[in-house]
Amino acid sequence: MKAVLCEKFGPPETLVVREVADPVAGKGQVVIRIHAAGVNFPDTLIIEDKYQLKPALPFSPGGEIAGVVESVGEGVTRVKAGDRVIAFPGYGGYAEKVCVDQTRITRLPEGVSLVHAAALTTTYGTTHHALKDRAQIRPGExxxxxxxxxxxxxxxxxxxxxxxxxxxxxxxSQEKLDFCRAHGADETIDYSREDLRERIKALTGGRGVDVVYDPVGGKYSEPVIRSMAWNGRFLVIGFTAGEIPRIPLNLPLLKGCSIVGVYYGGSLQAEPERGEANMAELMEWFRSGRVTPYVSQTYPLEQAAQALDDIASRRAKGKIVLVTAAGMLDR
Structure with a gap:
């Protein structure tokens, strides 16, 4: 099979495409023929050895995939050959096939797009866990x-x-904010030209915000924490700005707010039953059309480096998805 490999740590252009042996399902494992693989910011970190997950070289990046079950190992009861599924392998998804433990697999309803399904697990799974479990967000906040x-x-x-x-x-940018309004945002802030704190103050009547979702980090985190409402929750999602901020701990004390870590992969291991229930709810929203991941660009598997560069450079709106030869046949 064909796979995109990280043979040495480095930027996206150091990745190579190789022919490698097909995976074989062991006990409790499933081999999936991949049709589409979501591209995510952690993929840019894992290939540079900057992420908490550290697979041994060589490995294929790619933490979320959609495809069709090809074979199952001993003891597998959740799926069978021919089932359409999504999976959260952690890495190994930039390939034509992957072997995944059955606990990391969810069956897909008939009729849903595998390309859009491949964009669901990491981003929407993370956000669902963050807002529901970690922030316990309430209507009206x-x-x-x-x-x-x-x-x-x-x-x-x-x-x-x-x-x-x-x-x-x-x-x-205004273009990005228009995109956000089209997807449901009530208000917007262009932090390239507006004062973040002053704009938050104006939009909330001086009260501040109840929940902050921060995948950026860098220079934006501290002014936002200074703009929290009493009993607010600041969700630490990631650091796409490249800098992990150093927050003065007097701020959560004075604001009466919480700084809450969100590690979706870790939560699935620590609380598998909750994770499974959350995925079932998210899948129902996906099936009914209440949630449809926006995929702005698809690339063939061989152009994984370009896809990762788009993510690292923050040029992408919504999700980018890699499509294998099997996935091309879906079109």
Whole structure:
């Protein structure tokens, strides 16, 4: 089979495409013929050895895939050969096939797009866990989303609205903010030209925001924490700006707010039953059309480096998805 491999740590252009042996399902495992693989910011980190997940070289990046079950190992009861599924392997998804433990697989309803399904697990799964479990967001609360036009950010805009929040989207251009409004944002902030704190103050009547969804980090985190409402929750999602901020701990004390970590992969291992229930709810929203991941661009598997560069350079709106030869036949 064909696979995109990280043979040495480095930027996207160091990745190579190789022919490798097909995976074989062991006990409790499933081999999936991949049709589409979501491209995510953590993929840009894992290939540079900057992520908490550290697979041994060589490996294929790619933490979320959609495809068709090809074979199952001993003891597998959740799926059978021929089932259409999504999976959350952590890595290994930039390939034509992957072997995944059955606990990381969810069957797909008939009729849904595998390309859109491949964009669901990481971003929408992370956001659903963040807003529901970590923030316990309530209808009528105000949610501020930083980096709101990116794959993770736009999922927060959409799910925040679905959960009844008033959503303020913050991004770096008017084009991106128009995109956010089209996906449900109530208010917007262009933090490339507007004062973030002053704009939050104006939009909330000086009260501040109840929940902040921050996948960006860098220079934006501290002023936002200074703009929290009493009992607010600041969700630490990631650091696409490249800098992990150092937050003065007197701020959560004075604001009466919480800084809450969100590690979706870790939560699935620590609380598998909750994770399974959350995915069932998310899948029902997907099946019914209440949630449809926005895929702005698809690339063939061989152009994985270009896709990762688009993500790392923050050029993408919504999600980018890699499509294999099997996935091309779906079109």
């Amino acid at each position: 105000t949610l501020l989303v930083l980096g709101a036009a990116g794959g993770t950010g736009i999922s927060a805009v959409e799910l925040g609205k679905l959960m009844g929040a008033r959503v303020i989207a913050a991004a770096s």
